[in-house]
Amino acid sequence: MPSEPTIFIVDDDQAVRESLTFLLQAEGLAVECYASAQAFLEGYDPEKTGCLLLDIHMPGMNGREMIPLLAALRIDLPVIVITGHGDGELARELMREGIADCLEKPFSRGLLLETIYRVLRQENADGRT
């Protein structure tokens, strides 16, 4: 039974986490924040569905390193990469590595929500439980 989706935010910058939380909660979405890839991998509740907003440049394990680990740990969340590094090349590579989408900071509220809803719809359409 599909539960309410949770948006997981993994970004080392506090202001980014807090502002996106503010934005998504105003939309009525459930939000969970992690300051590092490590913290997310340790704290993620496998019962929950939704999607992942993932930053790339973080100290310790960076976002890119975490992507294959998600597969290895059977974490099925679709990944939306949010990056402050405007690299089209990076975006293309990441898409090839199987992420759902890539947004460049700063992005408008409208674009973020549109992307999240699209990705969630895609998930449901793919029939995941």
Place this chain on the structure above:
Amino acid sequence: MAAGEGQTWLERGVEIAQRRLEKFRRQIDELPAECRDLSMEIAEELATNLEELSVAMEELSAQNQELLISRQAVEVERQRYQDLFDLAPDGYLVTTESGQIKELNQAAEHLFRKRRQYLLGKPLAVLVAKKDHGLFYTLLDRLRKKAVLPNVELHLQINRTRPPLLVALTVAACRHEGQEERNLRWLMRDISNQKQAQERFRQLQAELVHVARLSALGGMASGLAHELNQPLTAIVSYTQTAQQLLDSGACPPEKLHEALDQVGAQGLRAGEIIRRIRAFARPNESRREAVDINAVIQGLMPLVEWQAQRHQVDIRTDLAEGLPTVSGDVIQIQQVLLNLITNACEAFQDRTGQREIVLRTARAGTAKIETTVTDNGPGITAEIIEQIFNPFFTTKPKGMGIGLDISRSIIEAHGGRLWVTSKPAEGASFRFILPVKAKDR
């Protein structure tokens, strides 16, 4: 008989006397017997004397010739020395002990822009700029005891319209044989161009240091842009959400306040990042203030975090507590640290394994603080260590090679020392010491 060429009147006289003697000798036979013997003796003596006189005169003539040649040689030498003196590239003067001008050469005329005739006999003090009169008289005084005063810088005032001219002079006291008083010999060179060139060099050096900073900043551009994107992301999210809340009508004021507070705070955060960039990019006249090295290192962390992440390097700090301050220029010290850290990050290249840089500060004796940037990269060979601080030496394909040269100049200008210790395969440590600010010791 007329006098031959080169004959003096004396030689002519001797010649005539010899002829008259001949004539007398021929007439001796007609003399009475009592006179004949005596006359012959006298005639013989006279002949001998005349002969000797003739020989003496030849010798005298030869000596005169030699004397003439000597004199000519002396004159040639004298002229040669006069020319050396006169045409020397630097100004030469000879004055009395009290500074009255006795002789000067062409270069001195040129230097003073006055003809010799106008200057001879005048006191040299007349040409010295007012502000250096004291110095001039002190020189004269000291020359009474010391024989030579080398490399003194003095300002001349040639005329009222021109600005003072800076000359470097060497002056020596000497006494000639047979003279009561001593003379002073002055050597003067116009160094105003040289001073200008030195000043220009200092300017260019400062510009180079600045350019290196800009270059470092350029390398950090991506990282800085990334830094700025964070607060911008927050600002956009908060404002657009606030607008949405207002539009929806269901907008509790405290939510709006929260959003707007954050927008302000993030705007200031972005402003602070920009302020830091600006401060670093500014050309700066070296300042000396009390600098807390640990604070500088910590302030640098945001700037280097991004670089460290890009190279996947962990940066650790090991900062001693309670360190005294050093007297220095914050921006320039930051520049050095940034240079060392950037180099360390780039040193790893394709090395695998845990990449680590450690920033350490510690006291080195009572009066110095040592800062170390250590990496566990491939290390540096002895050959490269020898050259690594040379300008334009680089091991990087796109490197300019001036970073370490400038870093060393900066540290040395602070009265410190920058060096590296490394063994291949054992990483490298760049260390610099800075003297503690005097009051703080």
